[in-house]
């Protein structure tokens with residue numbers, strides 16, 4: 003049980019515009035992590051603690067795979083790192099694992115970079131003997147990830163894109179609605195942007211299908227120490243990093259979740275602009 | 286017999302108007318001359334009751350005498366017989382309710398500045414970089430895991446190492462130190478001091494593994510099965526409480542833990558060189574009256590808030606914060622609203638804090654804590670416009686370890702049940718101490734618990 007302190011980037015793959023995959027050497031975490039859990043990393047001494055849901059892992063090789071979109075300064079910095087370099091910090095596995103059981107027929111919905119975390123959950127559902135229907139979507143074809151991997155672990159996979167450049171044109175809710183009309187679904191799991199998860203929950207609610215979502219609110223420590231990650235679920239405040247990240251989607255207060263996700267927008271913008279230097283973010 | 290001097294030597298401090306604009310340490314410490322003068326006030330009482338007030342039992346008259354004689358190295362050696370983190374304790378202990386409370390001079394005037402002298406001796410040693418470490422005993426071949434690197438864990442680790450055991454310390458965050466690094470601000474406890482103390486503990490041979498959340502990466506049982514002969518749990522009281530009033534999830538509402546962690550551990554005050562952001566409005570309300578509340582209110586001013594308010598439901602006399610911090614907060618312009626408590630937080634259409642609805646209180650009969658219970662005054666509600674609200678009403682124990690250790694007994698607040706004298710828990714080979722057992726308390730009590738547990742673990746390992 004030695005503390006593995008060199009979190010080396012073993013492999014880096016550019017998956018699409020501003021979309022990257024990294025294999026990180028983290029044998030202790032790889033030995034322990036389960037689908038649905040996440041890690042927190044820092045690129046360097048001055049870095050933010052960035053939470054990322056685990057996209058894949060290889061216990062034998064001791065690898066944790068992360069997939070991320072460059073959406074701000076910290077993920078930009080991460081995206082600039084190359085294979086062979088080491089991350090400053092990498093901690094996990096955090097959060098509760100997904101509830102994996104034989105439910106019957108399960109629909110796994112992933113949108114945008116949310117396809118990354120839905121993949122290990124889908125695989126686990128598949129391996130647990132469920133009939134698994136996948137629905138994945140992205141804005142455009144070049145932003146769609148893990149299609150082949152998903153095909154391997156779904157009995158059926160629906161693909162959509164906003165512009166129709168791959169799969170059907172439209173949102174993930176369109177195929178989902180059709181599936182719900184056609185057959186009895188026992189559970190839906192959705193991971194993606196807040197608006198997508200909210201829309202999925204609105205659709206499934208009418209059919210009374212239990213729907214689990216994975217939230218990624220602003221976090222600091224990821225251990226239940228700061229409460230920055232709080233979300234209202236069923237009228238109760240929960241800490242997403244320890245009580246979640248998965249919650250009953252029909253009970254989540256989506257408007258509040260969206261409002262809270264915007265808490266640091268001006269600062270995030272300033273930090274990104276400041277990167278080139280010559281910015282005005284310092285008073 | 287020399288004349289009794291009832292007036293304490295003044296502590297040099299940064300000017301309030303300057304220091305509210307920076308994060309540098311407020312209290313600058315005695316120089317050698319002042320320290321000797323202050324030490325000379327000590328009457329060297331036969332029955333020195335100051336010692337009884339020290340939770341780790343430092344021989345106070347002895348170290349003060351050494352300072353008086355100019356033997357500063359001797360003084361620090363004397364302190365270190367009992368306290369492995371004197372530079373920290375000299376700065377943050379509530380001396381006025383411990384050792385200094387018992388000083389005979391306090392009956393008619395000001396107590397000897399015991400904390401200030403402790404700090405002086407520790408800083409003197411640090412400045413000279415000539416830290417003498419006790420030689421560890423011969424190896425016992427026994428392995429101990431320490432969970433949590435706050436004052437309790439650090440103390441237990443240092444002691445066990447010196448007893449000859451192989452010690453590994455697991456810390457969830459990326460930097461060791463617990464509250465000393467994430468909670469208490471730089472201007473009160475410079476982080477390089479904590480870092481240096483931790484370096485010393487590493488030099489003793491303690492192995493520190495950061496980024497390890499016990500309960501997640503390993504359970505206690507896994508550690509025991511993996512070759513650790515005993516475990517000390519010192520995971521602190523890190524779980525922030527909220528009040529359960531409307532509006533607590535609005536943007537602009539923080540727990541003090543979040544606010545202080547962003548500023549201290551993540552260095553948001555150096556944003557954007559350090560990338561963690563912090564939002565600070567013009568008017569900041571901090572709810573609570575302890576050290577945590579003072580730290581948050583004073584940090585807010587330093588981050589650029591125009592006005593910072595402490596809102597406390599009891600009166601100034603009941604405030605649990607250290608006197609010095611309350612005084613410093615006053616000097617810096619923090620405004621105090623006593624006998625006041627919020628009933629709700631109002632927000633605007635975008636979900637940002639607009640202000641607090643408050644109620645006035647009066648003091649009634651004493652409650653379980655012996656303090657008079659605040660009772661709301663009917664019809665006294667009023668509104669205070671605010672941009673930021675920080676909840677500093679207390680913390681509970683982090684449940685990650687107990688939840689993954691079914692045979693570890695906890696009480697109804699979630700604190701680990703442990704024997705006060707030994708730290709022994711319901712689980713064989715597992716000991717616990719500090720805030721996770723007592724609830725949020727003090728650095729020195731956590732250290733005391735770490736010390737006692739180290740003793741008990743040593744005995745347990747020998748049998």
Ligand SMILES: Cc1cc2nc3c(=O)[nH]c(=O)nc-3n(C[C@H](O)[C@H](O)[C@H](O)COP(=O)(O)OP(=O)(O)OC[C@H]3O[C@@H](n4cnc5c(N)ncnc54)[C@H](O)[C@@H]3O)c2cc1C
Pocket residue numbers: 377378379432433434435436437438455456457458461462463464465468469470497498499500519520521522523545576577580607683685686718719720721725726727728729731
């Ligand atoms: C803002 C603030 C100001 C304070 N000011 C003062 C003061 O002036 N004077 C004073 O005497 N006291 C003060 N206190 C109280 C004092 O800091 C605490 O009582 C003391 O630090 C408790 O020590 P501890 O060792 O029990 O735990 P902590 O210092 O809380 O340390 C616990 C450590 O355990 C780690 N941990 C938790 N769970 C896990 C896990 N599952 N796995 C691994 N690691 C884990 C945490 O990350 C943390 O680093 C203050 C507290 C705060 C929050």
Ligand code: FES
Pocket residue numbers: 220221222223224225226227228229230231232241242243244
């Ligand atoms: S991220 Fe701090 S409590 Fe969840």
